[in-house]
Amino acid sequence: MAAAQRSYDEQDEAPLGGYAALAAVFATGAALFAVTARRRGVRLPYRVPPWDVVLLGGATFKASRLLTKDKVTGFLRAPFTRRTDDLPAGEVMEEPRGTGVRRAVGDLVSCPFCTSVWVAGALTAGYACAPRAARLVCAGLGAVTVADWLQYAWSFTEQEAED
Template identity: 70%
Template sequence: MTTDATHYDEQGEVPLGGYAVLASVFVASAGTFALVARRRGVRLPQEVPPWDVALMGVTTYKASRLLTRDKITSFLRAPFTRRAGQGEAAEVMDEPRGSGVRRAVGDLLCCPFCVSAWAAGALVGTYATSPRLTRLVCGGFGALTVADWMQYAWTWTQQTTES
């Protein structure tokens, strides 16, 4: 079986051109940030302490879940996705709609793992220019993540005692 760029999969639904546009936007954004930072004399940190990596990791996780699964952020996804069902807890499941770049953005916004790369890229950029602000924002997202786990623990405890 042979495939070409327009039919990457069996159904011919993979928007390779749209993915290329998104990858180009990501790379162009990182490059633009690097050029602007260099011109403004931003000094990159010599190292990133493990605690900061952990904070940014938790924030990347939570930001990607908020953008891809939260009901309240549905308005951001709606032009590119449609509601496919209810996820665990208060999360929702969306599926991409359309074709080309619209479909590619929909694929991105349905995938917390995919959005994580974008969130991490944004955090690294802000950390390079303003580490204190980034730590503060990450601390807030970290607290939100801990609160989520507390909610799950409370729900599990209630379900266990009622059984």
């Protein structure tokens, strides 16, 4: 174990090299987007209206939950995680497995907070290149978020009525 690793994580569990690789992939993707957008003449917006920020935020929230917690998307996470528990509303709890890059990807795909940065990057790139299409996708994801909250409210109301 390297000295830098030991000083960072005494349990030797943090895959710092894998995290660095993921950060490099993200930065490379952002740079490629910027270069491609510039070459294609994509005109970035001078400002983003607050409503669009809310729309992108709601969509980022829902897409991140779908990718990291939904039972149906477990096949995407399975090479990197192991299911540890079932949660309400069709969600699961998973833990990363493996070492190195595999472990780092497991950390990423089992954490909605971590994944939200990647999702926000993709949605923002879509918003810059095709704002109408991105708004439509975000509106759909936002509608699912509202529907989820209504499902929770309905379930809560039913439980209160039974008590």
